Amino acid sequence: MTQLRNVAIIAHVDHGKTTLIDVMLRQAGTFRDNQKVDERVMDSNDLEKERGITILAKCTSIQWKDTRINIIDTPGHADFGGEVERILSMVDGVLLLVDAAEGPMPQTKFVLMKALAQGLRPIVIINKVDRPDARVDEVLNEVFDLFVALDANDAQLDFPVIYASGRNGWAAKDLDAPRENLHCIMEEIVSYVEAPDADPDATFAMLAVLIESDNFLGRILTGKVESGTVKVGMPVKGLNLDGTVVEQGRITKIQAFNGIERVVVNEAKAGDIISIAGLSTTTVADTIGALELGSPLKANPIDPPTMAITIAVNDSPLAGTEGTKVTSRMIRDRLMKEAESNVAIRVRETETADAFEVGGRGELQLGVLIETMRREGFELSVSRPRVLFQTAEDGTREEPMEEVQVDVDEEYSGVVVEKLSLRKGNMTEMRPSSGGKLRMKFLIPSRGMIGYQGEFMTDTRGSGVLSRLFHGYAPYKGDIAGRRNGVLISNGTGVAVEYALWGLEERGFLIIPAGVRIYEGMIIGQHSRDNDLEVNALKAKQLTNIRTTSKDEAVKLTPPKTPTLEQAIAYIEEDELMEVTPKNIRLRKKLLDPNLRKRAEKASKSA
DSSP states (O other): OOEEEEEEEEESTTSSHHHHHHHHHHHTTOSOTTOOOOTTTTOOSHHHHHHTSOOSOEEEEEEETTEEEEEEEOOOSGGGHHHHHHHGGGOSEEEEEEETTTOSOHHHHHHHHHHHHTTOOEEEEEEOTTSTTOOHHHHHHHHHHHHHHTTOOHHHHSOOEEEEETTTTEEESSTTSOOOOSHHHHHHHHHHSOOOOOOTTSOOEEEOOEEEEETTTEEEEEEEEEESEEETTOEEEEEOTTSOEEEEEEOOEEEEEEBTEEEEESEEETTOEEEEEOOSSOOTTOEEEETTOOSOOOOOOOOOOOEEEEEEEOOSTTTTSSOSBOSHHHHHHHHHHHHHHOTTOEEEEOSSTTEEEEEESSHHHHHHHHHHHHHTTBOEEEOOOEEOOEEOTTSOEEEEEEEEEEEEEGGGHHHHHHHHHHTTOEEEEEEEOGGGEEEEEEEEEGGGGTTHHHHHHHHTTTOOEEEEEEEEEEEOOOOOOOOSSOEEEEOSOEEOOHHHHHHHGGGEEESSOTTOEEOTTEEEEEESSSSOEEEOSOOOOOOOSOOOOOGGGSOOOOOOOOOOHHHHHHHOOTTEEEEEOSSOEEEEESSOSHHHHHHHHHHHHHO
Protein backbone atom coordinates (compact mmCIF):
# COMPACT_ATOMS: atom_id res chain seq x y z
CA MET A 1 0.00 0.00 0.00
CA THR A 2 1.33 3.46 -0.96
CA GLN A 3 2.12 5.70 1.99
CA LEU A 4 1.71 9.49 1.88
CA ARG A 5 3.77 12.44 3.12
CA ASN A 6 2.90 16.13 2.69
CA VAL A 7 5.74 18.63 3.13
CA ALA A 8 6.42 22.28 2.28
CA ILE A 9 9.83 23.69 1.48
CA ILE A 10 10.31 27.09 3.14
CA ALA A 11 13.19 29.57 3.07
CA HIS A 12 14.25 33.14 2.49
CA VAL A 13 14.27 34.34 -1.11
CA ASP A 14 17.17 32.97 -3.22
CA HIS A 15 18.30 30.32 -0.74
CA GLY A 16 17.77 27.56 -3.33
CA LYS A 17 14.31 26.02 -2.76
CA THR A 18 13.26 25.70 -6.39
CA THR A 19 16.66 24.46 -7.58
CA LEU A 20 16.65 21.76 -4.89
CA ILE A 21 13.19 20.56 -5.95
CA ASP A 22 14.42 20.37 -9.57
CA VAL A 23 17.11 17.89 -8.59
CA MET A 24 14.81 15.91 -6.28
CA LEU A 25 12.36 15.44 -9.19
CA ARG A 26 15.17 14.20 -11.44
CA GLN A 27 16.68 11.82 -8.90
CA ALA A 28 13.25 10.39 -7.99
CA GLY A 29 12.76 9.39 -11.65
CA THR A 30 10.01 11.92 -12.42
CA PHE A 31 11.64 12.81 -15.74
CA ARG A 32 12.99 10.43 -18.39
CA ASP A 33 16.79 10.42 -18.70
CA ASN A 34 16.57 12.02 -22.15
CA GLN A 35 13.72 14.42 -21.30
CA LYS A 36 14.51 18.10 -21.83
CA VAL A 37 13.38 20.09 -18.79
CA ASP A 38 13.84 23.80 -18.04
CA GLU A 39 16.04 24.90 -15.18
CA ARG A 40 13.92 25.78 -12.08
CA VAL A 41 10.99 23.94 -13.62
CA MET A 42 8.67 24.94 -10.74
CA ASP A 43 9.05 28.63 -11.63
CA SER A 44 6.67 28.25 -14.52
CA ASN A 45 5.63 31.77 -15.52
CA ASP A 46 7.84 34.18 -17.47
CA LEU A 47 8.31 36.69 -14.66
CA GLU A 48 9.45 33.97 -12.26
CA LYS A 49 12.03 32.74 -14.77
CA GLU A 50 13.32 36.26 -15.51
CA ARG A 51 13.55 37.43 -11.91
CA GLY A 52 14.73 34.10 -10.51
CA ILE A 53 12.14 34.18 -7.70
CA THR A 54 9.05 32.16 -6.84
CA ILE A 55 5.90 34.29 -6.98
CA LEU A 56 3.17 31.64 -6.85
CA ALA A 57 3.14 28.60 -4.59
CA LYS A 58 2.99 25.32 -6.49
CA CYS A 59 2.56 21.67 -5.64
CA THR A 60 4.52 18.75 -7.05
CA SER A 61 4.68 15.06 -6.21
CA ILE A 62 7.43 12.45 -6.27
CA GLN A 63 7.27 8.70 -5.78
CA TRP A 64 10.02 7.49 -3.46
CA LYS A 65 9.96 3.68 -3.14
CA ASP A 66 6.49 2.92 -1.69
CA THR A 67 5.79 6.49 -0.50
CA ARG A 68 4.25 9.36 -2.45
CA ILE A 69 5.68 12.69 -1.28
CA ASN A 70 3.69 15.85 -2.04
CA ILE A 71 6.05 18.85 -1.96
CA ILE A 72 4.85 22.47 -2.03
CA ASP A 73 7.30 25.09 -3.27
CA THR A 74 6.59 28.38 -1.49
CA PRO A 75 7.53 32.00 -2.28
CA GLY A 76 10.50 33.38 -0.35
CA HIS A 77 9.76 37.09 -0.70
CA ALA A 78 7.96 38.94 2.10
CA ASP A 79 5.38 40.43 -0.30
CA PHE A 80 4.01 36.91 -0.85
CA GLY A 81 4.25 35.83 2.80
CA GLY A 82 0.47 35.48 3.20
CA GLU A 83 0.52 32.62 0.75
CA VAL A 84 3.15 30.76 2.82
CA GLU A 85 1.04 30.99 5.97
CA ARG A 86 -1.99 29.35 4.36
CA ILE A 87 0.05 26.63 2.67
CA LEU A 88 1.47 25.39 5.97
CA SER A 89 -2.03 24.29 6.98
CA MET A 90 -1.89 21.67 4.19
CA VAL A 91 1.31 19.91 5.26
CA ASP A 92 2.56 17.70 8.07
CA GLY A 93 6.22 18.71 7.90
CA VAL A 94 8.57 21.32 6.47
CA LEU A 95 12.03 21.43 4.97
CA LEU A 96 13.68 24.63 6.25
CA LEU A 97 16.38 25.67 3.81
CA VAL A 98 19.12 28.02 5.03
CA ASP A 99 22.02 29.45 3.00
CA ALA A 100 25.39 28.28 4.45
CA ALA A 101 26.87 31.79 4.07
CA GLU A 102 23.95 34.18 4.66
CA GLY A 103 22.39 32.20 7.50
CA PRO A 104 18.85 32.88 8.78
CA MET A 105 17.31 35.99 7.17
CA PRO A 106 14.08 37.91 7.97
CA GLN A 107 11.88 35.72 5.79
CA THR A 108 13.49 32.60 7.34
CA LYS A 109 12.31 33.91 10.70
CA PHE A 110 8.80 34.62 9.35
CA VAL A 111 8.19 31.22 7.74
CA LEU A 112 9.77 29.31 10.63
CA MET A 113 7.63 31.20 13.16
CA LYS A 114 4.48 30.21 11.24
CA ALA A 115 5.61 26.57 10.96
CA LEU A 116 6.45 26.25 14.67
CA ALA A 117 3.14 27.89 15.65
CA GLN A 118 1.28 25.18 13.73
CA GLY A 119 3.18 22.47 15.61
CA LEU A 120 5.24 21.32 12.61
CA ARG A 121 8.67 19.75 13.18
CA PRO A 122 11.13 21.10 10.59
CA ILE A 123 13.97 19.24 8.89
CA VAL A 124 16.83 21.76 8.58
CA ILE A 125 18.85 21.74 5.35
CA ILE A 126 22.00 23.86 5.31
CA ASN A 127 22.26 24.54 1.56
CA LYS A 128 25.16 25.81 -0.58
CA VAL A 129 27.78 24.38 1.83
CA ASP A 130 30.30 24.36 -1.03
CA ARG A 131 30.29 28.19 -1.23
CA PRO A 132 33.78 29.60 -0.60
CA ASP A 133 32.36 31.90 2.11
CA ALA A 134 30.27 29.16 3.78
CA ARG A 135 30.29 29.19 7.60
CA VAL A 136 28.41 25.98 8.29
CA ASP A 137 28.88 25.56 12.05
CA GLU A 138 28.15 29.22 12.76
CA VAL A 139 24.97 29.14 10.65
CA LEU A 140 23.77 25.97 12.39
CA ASN A 141 24.19 27.72 15.75
CA GLU A 142 22.26 30.73 14.43
CA VAL A 143 19.45 28.41 13.29
CA PHE A 144 19.28 26.79 16.74
CA ASP A 145 19.24 30.24 18.40
CA LEU A 146 16.38 31.25 16.09
CA PHE A 147 14.38 28.14 17.10
CA VAL A 148 14.91 29.05 20.76
CA ALA A 149 13.97 32.71 20.19
CA LEU A 150 10.72 31.59 18.52
CA ASP A 151 9.78 29.38 21.53
CA ALA A 152 10.17 26.03 19.78
CA ASN A 153 9.21 23.07 21.99
CA ASP A 154 11.63 20.23 22.85
CA ALA A 155 10.46 18.04 19.95
CA GLN A 156 10.93 20.89 17.48
CA LEU A 157 14.38 21.76 18.88
CA ASP A 158 15.54 18.18 18.28
CA PHE A 159 15.59 18.79 14.51
CA PRO A 160 17.58 16.66 12.05
CA VAL A 161 20.23 18.50 10.01
CA ILE A 162 21.22 17.75 6.42
CA TYR A 163 24.08 19.45 4.56
CA ALA A 164 23.50 19.96 0.85
CA SER A 165 24.46 21.56 -2.42
CA GLY A 166 21.18 21.66 -4.35
CA ARG A 167 22.80 22.95 -7.54
CA ASN A 168 25.33 20.09 -7.53
CA GLY A 169 22.73 17.48 -6.57
CA TRP A 170 24.07 16.03 -3.34
CA ALA A 171 23.12 15.98 0.33
CA ALA A 172 24.58 14.22 3.38
CA LYS A 173 23.94 13.97 7.11
CA ASP A 174 27.63 14.51 7.75
CA LEU A 175 30.00 16.86 5.95
CA ASP A 176 32.57 14.05 5.68
CA ALA A 177 30.08 11.56 4.16
CA PRO A 178 30.13 10.70 0.42
CA ARG A 179 28.56 13.42 -1.74
CA GLU A 180 26.56 11.38 -4.25
CA ASN A 181 22.84 12.29 -4.38
CA LEU A 182 19.82 13.67 -2.51
CA HIS A 183 18.48 10.30 -1.37
CA CYS A 184 19.04 11.08 2.31
CA ILE A 185 16.53 13.98 2.08
CA MET A 186 13.82 11.67 0.74
CA GLU A 187 14.65 9.04 3.37
CA GLU A 188 14.50 11.67 6.13
CA ILE A 189 11.07 12.89 4.94
CA VAL A 190 9.69 9.35 5.03
CA SER A 191 11.10 8.53 8.47
CA TYR A 192 10.72 11.91 10.24
CA VAL A 193 7.52 13.45 8.87
CA GLU A 194 4.30 11.85 10.10
CA ALA A 195 1.68 10.52 7.69
CA PRO A 196 -1.51 12.64 7.48
CA ASP A 197 -3.79 12.04 10.45
CA ALA A 198 -7.05 11.72 8.54
CA ASP A 199 -10.15 9.53 8.52
CA PRO A 200 -11.30 8.55 4.97
CA ASP A 201 -14.68 7.35 6.36
CA ALA A 202 -15.65 10.62 8.05
CA THR A 203 -17.66 13.49 6.49
CA PHE A 204 -15.83 15.07 3.57
CA ALA A 205 -14.16 18.40 4.43
CA MET A 206 -11.39 20.32 2.67
CA LEU A 207 -9.90 23.78 3.21
CA ALA A 208 -9.33 25.91 0.09
CA VAL A 209 -5.75 27.21 0.25
CA LEU A 210 -4.88 28.20 -3.33
CA ILE A 211 -7.13 29.51 -6.07
CA GLU A 212 -6.72 29.92 -9.82
CA SER A 213 -8.92 30.46 -12.85
CA ASP A 214 -9.20 28.21 -15.92
CA ASN A 215 -10.96 29.20 -19.15
CA PHE A 216 -12.60 25.75 -19.44
CA LEU A 217 -13.03 24.56 -15.85
CA GLY A 218 -13.74 27.92 -14.17
CA ARG A 219 -12.56 28.40 -10.61
CA ILE A 220 -10.05 25.77 -9.41
CA LEU A 221 -9.48 25.40 -5.65
CA THR A 222 -6.49 23.53 -4.22
CA GLY A 223 -6.18 22.15 -0.70
CA LYS A 224 -5.75 19.06 1.44
CA VAL A 225 -8.67 16.72 2.09
CA GLU A 226 -8.88 16.88 5.89
CA SER A 227 -11.44 14.11 6.26
CA GLY A 228 -13.67 11.80 4.25
CA THR A 229 -13.66 10.99 0.54
CA VAL A 230 -14.64 13.17 -2.41
CA LYS A 231 -15.83 11.88 -5.81
CA VAL A 232 -16.61 13.50 -9.14
CA GLY A 233 -20.30 14.50 -9.29
CA MET A 234 -20.61 14.66 -5.51
CA PRO A 235 -22.84 17.51 -4.18
CA VAL A 236 -20.89 19.84 -1.87
CA LYS A 237 -21.21 23.25 -0.21
CA GLY A 238 -18.83 26.09 0.62
CA LEU A 239 -18.66 27.54 4.14
CA ASN A 240 -16.89 30.77 5.09
CA LEU A 241 -14.97 31.35 8.35
CA ASP A 242 -18.10 32.13 10.41
CA GLY A 243 -19.98 29.05 9.13
CA THR A 244 -22.28 30.79 6.64
CA VAL A 245 -23.05 28.75 3.51
CA VAL A 246 -21.49 30.55 0.53
CA GLU A 247 -22.90 28.26 -2.17
CA GLN A 248 -23.84 24.69 -3.08
CA GLY A 249 -22.68 22.84 -6.18
CA ARG A 250 -21.25 19.62 -7.62
CA ILE A 251 -17.65 18.55 -8.11
CA THR A 252 -17.05 18.55 -11.88
CA LYS A 253 -13.36 17.57 -11.86
CA ILE A 254 -10.71 16.36 -9.42
CA GLN A 255 -6.99 16.68 -10.18
CA ALA A 256 -4.09 15.14 -8.26
CA PHE A 257 -0.38 15.94 -8.67
CA ASN A 258 2.08 13.65 -10.43
CA GLY A 259 5.51 15.22 -10.80
CA ILE A 260 4.98 18.67 -12.31
CA GLU A 261 1.76 17.64 -14.02
CA ARG A 262 -1.83 17.34 -12.85
CA VAL A 263 -3.68 14.13 -13.52
CA VAL A 264 -7.45 13.71 -13.50
CA VAL A 265 -8.76 11.27 -10.87
CA ASN A 266 -12.27 10.10 -9.99
CA GLU A 267 -11.89 10.31 -6.22
CA ALA A 268 -9.55 11.46 -3.47
CA LYS A 269 -9.28 10.48 0.17
CA ALA A 270 -8.34 12.16 3.44
CA GLY A 271 -4.70 13.31 3.38
CA ASP A 272 -4.54 13.87 -0.39
CA ILE A 273 -3.65 17.31 -1.79
CA ILE A 274 -5.94 17.94 -4.76
CA SER A 275 -7.48 20.61 -6.99
CA ILE A 276 -11.22 20.62 -7.61
CA ALA A 277 -13.56 22.46 -9.99
CA GLY A 278 -17.31 23.02 -9.81
CA LEU A 279 -17.76 25.93 -7.38
CA SER A 280 -18.04 29.54 -8.55
CA THR A 281 -17.87 31.79 -5.46
CA THR A 282 -16.08 29.73 -2.77
CA THR A 283 -12.61 31.19 -2.22
CA VAL A 284 -9.41 30.86 -0.19
CA ALA A 285 -9.92 30.19 3.57
CA ASP A 286 -13.41 28.77 2.88
CA THR A 287 -14.26 25.16 3.71
CA ILE A 288 -15.57 22.81 1.00
CA GLY A 289 -17.54 19.93 2.46
CA ALA A 290 -20.34 17.44 2.09
CA LEU A 291 -23.87 18.82 2.48
CA GLU A 292 -24.15 17.36 5.98
CA LEU A 293 -20.97 19.12 7.23
CA GLY A 294 -21.93 21.27 10.22
CA SER A 295 -19.03 23.68 10.84
CA PRO A 296 -16.08 25.06 8.85
CA LEU A 297 -12.45 24.07 9.33
CA LYS A 298 -10.20 26.49 11.21
CA ALA A 299 -8.35 28.82 8.82
CA ASN A 300 -6.15 31.90 8.87
CA PRO A 301 -7.90 35.05 7.62
CA ILE A 302 -6.36 36.79 4.62
CA ASP A 303 -3.74 39.43 5.48
CA PRO A 304 -5.03 42.96 4.79
CA PRO A 305 -3.15 45.01 2.17
CA THR A 306 -0.65 47.59 3.48
CA MET A 307 0.00 49.51 0.26
CA ALA A 308 -2.14 50.74 -2.65
CA ILE A 309 -1.80 52.31 -6.09
CA THR A 310 -4.35 53.82 -8.45
CA ILE A 311 -4.53 52.20 -11.89
CA ALA A 312 -6.44 54.21 -14.48
CA VAL A 313 -7.02 54.54 -18.20
CA ASN A 314 -4.06 55.97 -20.09
CA ASP A 315 -5.11 59.47 -21.19
CA SER A 316 -1.78 60.75 -22.58
CA PRO A 317 -1.52 62.13 -26.14
CA LEU A 318 0.04 58.79 -27.17
CA ALA A 319 -2.80 56.70 -25.70
CA GLY A 320 -3.98 53.79 -27.83
CA THR A 321 -0.93 53.78 -30.14
CA GLU A 322 0.98 50.90 -28.51
CA GLY A 323 -1.51 48.68 -26.71
CA THR A 324 -4.63 46.74 -27.64
CA LYS A 325 -6.45 46.85 -24.28
CA VAL A 326 -7.11 50.47 -23.40
CA THR A 327 -10.69 50.88 -22.12
CA SER A 328 -11.78 51.15 -18.49
CA ARG A 329 -14.04 48.10 -18.90
CA MET A 330 -11.10 45.93 -20.02
CA ILE A 331 -8.94 47.19 -17.16
CA ARG A 332 -11.73 46.63 -14.62
CA ASP A 333 -12.43 43.08 -15.82
CA ARG A 334 -8.73 42.20 -15.68
CA LEU A 335 -8.26 43.61 -12.18
CA MET A 336 -11.38 41.85 -10.88
CA LYS A 337 -10.12 38.59 -12.38
CA GLU A 338 -6.79 39.13 -10.60
CA ALA A 339 -8.52 39.84 -7.29
CA GLU A 340 -10.50 36.62 -7.68
CA SER A 341 -7.44 34.41 -8.21
CA ASN A 342 -4.97 36.35 -6.03
CA VAL A 343 -6.52 36.87 -2.62
CA ALA A 344 -3.67 39.14 -1.47
CA ILE A 345 -4.79 41.75 -4.03
CA ARG A 346 -7.78 44.00 -3.23
CA VAL A 347 -9.50 46.06 -5.94
CA ARG A 348 -11.84 48.97 -5.16
CA GLU A 349 -13.64 51.21 -7.60
CA THR A 350 -13.02 54.93 -7.08
CA GLU A 351 -15.26 57.97 -7.55
CA THR A 352 -14.16 58.25 -11.18
CA ALA A 353 -15.29 55.52 -13.57
CA ASP A 354 -11.90 55.04 -15.24
CA ALA A 355 -9.69 54.61 -12.11
CA PHE A 356 -9.33 51.72 -9.62
CA GLU A 357 -7.54 51.46 -6.28
CA VAL A 358 -5.44 48.29 -6.10
CA GLY A 359 -4.12 47.21 -2.68
CA GLY A 360 -1.39 44.66 -1.99
CA ARG A 361 1.39 43.70 0.43
CA GLY A 362 4.25 45.62 -1.18
CA GLU A 363 5.90 47.25 -4.18
CA LEU A 364 7.10 43.95 -5.68
CA GLN A 365 3.65 42.36 -5.63
CA LEU A 366 2.03 45.41 -7.25
CA GLY A 367 4.90 45.72 -9.74
CA VAL A 368 4.45 42.09 -10.81
CA LEU A 369 0.75 42.75 -11.49
CA ILE A 370 1.50 45.84 -13.61
CA GLU A 371 4.23 44.05 -15.59
CA THR A 372 1.91 41.09 -16.23
CA MET A 373 -0.88 43.35 -17.52
CA ARG A 374 1.55 45.27 -19.69
CA ARG A 375 2.67 42.03 -21.37
CA GLU A 376 -0.96 41.16 -22.01
CA GLY A 377 -1.37 44.31 -24.13
CA PHE A 378 -2.79 46.77 -21.58
CA GLU A 379 -2.12 50.51 -21.50
CA LEU A 380 -2.32 52.00 -18.00
CA SER A 381 -1.54 55.07 -15.97
CA VAL A 382 -0.26 54.28 -12.48
CA SER A 383 0.02 56.53 -9.42
CA ARG A 384 2.75 56.60 -6.79
CA PRO A 385 2.29 53.83 -4.15
CA ARG A 386 0.83 54.97 -0.84
CA VAL A 387 0.57 53.09 2.43
CA LEU A 388 -2.81 52.28 3.95
CA PHE A 389 -3.25 53.70 7.44
CA GLN A 390 -5.55 52.34 10.12
CA THR A 391 -7.19 53.96 13.13
CA ALA A 392 -6.29 52.65 16.60
CA GLU A 393 -8.82 52.14 19.38
CA ASP A 394 -7.88 55.49 20.91
CA GLY A 395 -8.52 57.26 17.59
CA THR A 396 -4.87 57.85 16.65
CA ARG A 397 -3.60 57.09 13.17
CA GLU A 398 -1.36 54.05 12.76
CA GLU A 399 0.84 53.08 9.83
CA PRO A 400 2.41 49.76 8.69
CA MET A 401 5.96 49.14 9.90
CA GLU A 402 8.63 46.85 8.49
CA GLU A 403 11.57 44.99 9.98
CA VAL A 404 14.53 45.69 7.68
CA GLN A 405 17.77 43.73 7.81
CA VAL A 406 20.86 44.87 5.88
CA ASP A 407 24.24 43.17 5.42
CA VAL A 408 26.80 45.73 4.22
CA ASP A 409 30.56 46.23 4.11
CA GLU A 410 31.64 48.33 7.09
CA GLU A 411 32.71 51.25 4.88
CA TYR A 412 29.09 51.68 3.64
CA SER A 413 27.38 51.31 7.01
CA GLY A 414 27.45 55.05 7.75
CA VAL A 415 25.56 56.11 4.63
CA VAL A 416 22.98 53.32 5.10
CA VAL A 417 22.31 54.34 8.72
CA GLU A 418 22.03 57.99 7.65
CA LYS A 419 19.60 57.27 4.79
CA LEU A 420 17.36 54.98 6.89
CA SER A 421 17.34 57.48 9.76
CA LEU A 422 16.08 60.17 7.36
CA ARG A 423 13.31 57.73 6.44
CA LYS A 424 12.30 57.46 10.13
CA GLY A 425 14.12 54.14 10.66
CA ASN A 426 15.09 53.10 14.19
CA MET A 427 18.10 50.75 14.52
CA THR A 428 17.41 47.79 16.81
CA GLU A 429 20.56 45.69 16.32
CA MET A 430 24.09 45.92 14.88
CA ARG A 431 26.64 43.12 14.86
CA PRO A 432 29.38 41.57 12.67
CA SER A 433 28.22 39.16 9.96
CA SER A 434 29.91 36.80 7.50
CA GLY A 435 32.55 37.94 5.01
CA GLY A 436 33.57 40.98 7.03
CA LYS A 437 30.14 42.57 6.73
CA LEU A 438 27.99 44.29 9.32
CA ARG A 439 24.42 43.12 9.95
CA MET A 440 22.02 45.85 11.02
CA LYS A 441 18.31 45.67 11.80
CA PHE A 442 15.84 48.56 11.71
CA LEU A 443 12.17 49.18 12.39
CA ILE A 444 10.96 51.60 9.73
CA PRO A 445 7.62 52.80 8.29
CA SER A 446 6.64 51.01 5.06
CA ARG A 447 6.33 54.38 3.28
CA GLY A 448 9.97 55.09 4.16
CA MET A 449 11.05 52.07 2.13
CA ILE A 450 9.29 53.11 -1.09
CA GLY A 451 12.02 53.60 -3.68
CA TYR A 452 14.93 52.85 -1.33
CA GLN A 453 16.09 49.54 -2.87
CA GLY A 454 17.80 51.18 -5.88
CA GLU A 455 19.36 53.88 -3.69
CA PHE A 456 20.68 51.19 -1.33
CA MET A 457 22.33 49.25 -4.17
CA THR A 458 23.99 52.47 -5.40
CA ASP A 459 25.20 53.46 -1.92
CA THR A 460 26.72 49.99 -1.29
CA ARG A 461 28.16 49.61 -4.83
CA GLY A 462 25.92 46.59 -5.39
CA SER A 463 27.50 44.62 -2.53
CA GLY A 464 24.77 45.04 0.10
CA VAL A 465 21.90 42.67 0.87
CA LEU A 466 18.59 44.15 2.06
CA SER A 467 15.60 42.14 3.31
CA ARG A 468 12.19 43.40 4.46
CA LEU A 469 9.42 41.88 6.55
CA PHE A 470 6.05 43.29 7.63
CA HIS A 471 6.24 43.91 11.38
CA GLY A 472 2.87 45.38 12.37
CA TYR A 473 1.21 48.76 12.89
CA ALA A 474 2.57 51.63 14.99
CA PRO A 475 1.64 55.30 15.59
CA TYR A 476 2.32 57.65 12.66
CA LYS A 477 6.00 58.65 12.61
CA GLY A 478 5.68 62.05 10.95
CA ASP A 479 6.50 63.40 7.51
CA ILE A 480 9.23 61.78 5.41
CA ALA A 481 11.01 63.92 2.82
CA GLY A 482 10.36 62.80 -0.76
CA ARG A 483 12.49 63.20 -3.84
CA ARG A 484 14.86 66.17 -3.42
CA ASN A 485 15.26 67.02 -7.10
CA GLY A 486 12.75 68.47 -9.51
CA VAL A 487 12.19 67.12 -13.02
CA LEU A 488 12.72 68.31 -16.59
CA ILE A 489 9.32 68.57 -18.31
CA SER A 490 8.78 68.74 -22.06
CA ASN A 491 7.03 71.95 -23.15
CA GLY A 492 5.98 70.58 -26.54
CA THR A 493 4.86 67.52 -28.49
CA GLY A 494 6.94 65.82 -31.18
CA VAL A 495 10.16 63.79 -31.53
CA ALA A 496 13.08 64.46 -29.14
CA VAL A 497 16.01 66.00 -31.03
CA GLU A 498 19.59 64.99 -30.23
CA TYR A 499 20.92 68.55 -30.44
CA ALA A 500 18.23 69.84 -28.04
CA LEU A 501 18.87 67.04 -25.52
CA TRP A 502 22.61 67.73 -25.68
CA GLY A 503 21.90 71.32 -24.67
CA LEU A 504 19.83 70.12 -21.70
CA GLU A 505 22.48 67.85 -20.17
CA GLU A 506 23.91 70.68 -18.06
CA ARG A 507 20.47 71.06 -16.44
CA GLY A 508 20.45 67.53 -15.03
CA PHE A 509 20.38 63.96 -16.36
CA LEU A 510 18.02 62.60 -19.04
CA ILE A 511 15.81 59.49 -18.87
CA ILE A 512 14.92 59.37 -22.59
CA PRO A 513 17.12 58.89 -25.69
CA ALA A 514 16.95 61.03 -28.83
CA GLY A 515 14.44 60.04 -31.52
CA VAL A 516 11.54 59.03 -29.23
CA ARG A 517 8.10 60.60 -29.25
CA ILE A 518 7.43 63.02 -26.41
CA TYR A 519 4.53 65.26 -25.45
CA GLU A 520 3.79 68.37 -23.42
CA GLY A 521 3.86 67.54 -19.70
CA MET A 522 6.02 64.39 -20.14
CA ILE A 523 9.02 64.03 -17.81
CA ILE A 524 12.24 63.64 -19.84
CA GLY A 525 14.87 63.95 -17.10
CA GLN A 526 15.78 64.98 -13.56
CA HIS A 527 16.64 68.59 -12.79
CA SER A 528 19.86 69.29 -10.89
CA ARG A 529 17.91 71.62 -8.57
CA ASP A 530 14.84 71.13 -6.38
CA ASN A 531 12.33 72.79 -8.73
CA ASP A 532 10.60 71.48 -11.87
CA LEU A 533 11.76 73.03 -15.14
CA GLU A 534 9.93 73.14 -18.46
CA VAL A 535 12.34 72.61 -21.34
CA ASN A 536 12.35 72.43 -25.13
CA ALA A 537 13.58 69.04 -26.36
CA LEU A 538 12.37 69.64 -29.93
CA LYS A 539 14.71 72.45 -31.00
CA ALA A 540 16.93 71.49 -33.96
CA LYS A 541 20.27 73.13 -34.76
CA GLN A 542 20.04 76.05 -37.17
CA LEU A 543 21.76 75.08 -40.43
CA THR A 544 23.97 77.67 -42.24
CA ASN A 545 26.26 77.56 -45.25
CA ILE A 546 29.23 78.65 -43.15
CA ARG A 547 31.67 75.91 -42.21
CA THR A 548 33.04 75.91 -38.65
CA THR A 549 35.25 73.69 -36.57
CA SER A 550 33.33 74.27 -33.35
CA LYS A 551 33.06 71.40 -30.91
CA ASP A 552 29.26 71.26 -31.07
CA GLU A 553 29.19 69.85 -34.59
CA ALA A 554 29.68 66.28 -33.35
CA VAL A 555 27.00 65.92 -30.68
CA LYS A 556 27.64 63.09 -28.21
CA LEU A 557 24.91 62.40 -25.68
CA THR A 558 25.47 60.78 -22.31
CA PRO A 559 23.47 57.49 -22.24
CA PRO A 560 20.07 58.16 -20.57
CA LYS A 561 19.23 56.67 -17.17
CA THR A 562 16.08 54.89 -18.31
CA PRO A 563 14.18 53.64 -15.22
CA THR A 564 12.81 50.12 -14.85
CA LEU A 565 9.16 49.66 -13.90
CA GLU A 566 9.97 49.28 -10.17
CA GLN A 567 12.30 52.30 -10.24
CA ALA A 568 9.73 54.42 -12.07
CA ILE A 569 6.85 53.61 -9.73
CA ALA A 570 8.98 54.54 -6.71
CA TYR A 571 10.42 57.68 -8.35
CA ILE A 572 7.23 59.55 -9.18
CA GLU A 573 5.69 62.05 -6.75
CA GLU A 574 2.04 62.66 -5.85
CA ASP A 575 1.48 65.01 -8.81
CA GLU A 576 2.99 62.58 -11.32
CA LEU A 577 2.00 59.35 -13.07
CA MET A 578 3.70 56.42 -14.72
CA GLU A 579 2.39 55.63 -18.21
CA VAL A 580 2.74 51.90 -18.93
CA THR A 581 2.31 50.37 -22.39
CA PRO A 582 3.50 47.08 -23.93
CA LYS A 583 6.41 48.97 -25.54
CA ASN A 584 7.31 51.83 -23.18
CA ILE A 585 7.33 53.14 -19.64
CA ARG A 586 6.98 56.93 -19.54
CA LEU A 587 6.83 59.39 -16.65
CA ARG A 588 4.49 62.39 -16.83
CA LYS A 589 2.75 65.04 -14.77
CA LYS A 590 -0.87 64.30 -13.83
CA LEU A 591 -1.83 67.68 -15.29
CA LEU A 592 -0.15 68.00 -18.69
CA ASP A 593 -1.11 71.66 -19.23
CA PRO A 594 1.42 73.97 -17.46
CA ASN A 595 -1.28 76.56 -16.67
CA LEU A 596 -3.44 73.94 -14.92
CA ARG A 597 -0.38 72.77 -12.96
CA LYS A 598 0.32 76.32 -11.74
CA ARG A 599 -3.29 76.79 -10.66
CA ALA A 600 -3.27 73.45 -8.80
CA GLU A 601 0.00 74.38 -7.08
CA LYS A 602 -1.43 77.72 -5.92
CA ALA A 603 -4.59 76.01 -4.68
CA SER A 604 -2.62 73.45 -2.67
CA LYS A 605 -0.45 76.16 -1.08
CA SER A 606 -3.46 78.23 -0.07
CA ALA A 607 -5.19 75.12 1.32
